[in-house]
Amino acid sequence: MTYLITGVTGQLGAAILEKVSETVAKEDIAVLVRSQEKGQAFAQAGxxxxxxxxxxxxxxxxxxxxxDRLI
Incomplete structure (x- = not known):
């Protein structure tokens, strides 16, 4: 199952990403950001x-x- 988490550069989205990452492999998590620059740290984290x-x-x-799941 693949998850897409939006708003990860904000407080709520970052908290959701952290919580989901506790039980879901990074390979199964995608994040939606507005620019490549904002996504660099997430890409480096896997x-x-x-x-x-x-x-x-x-x-x-x-x-x-x-x-499969949008958060």
Missing amino acids: YQVRIGDFSDKAQLIENFKGI
Whole structure:
């Protein structure tokens, strides 16, 4: 099962990522961030990084492919 967690650069999203990471392998967790720059630390930590913005529907559709759970 693959999870996509949004808002990971904020307090709530970061807390959710930390909690989910306790029981789910990093390979099964993707994070959605607005830029490659904001995703660097997550990529280095072993998470899948997807770049997107909620104002771009086409981009979101692409980013949601292969995701089983969206948080």
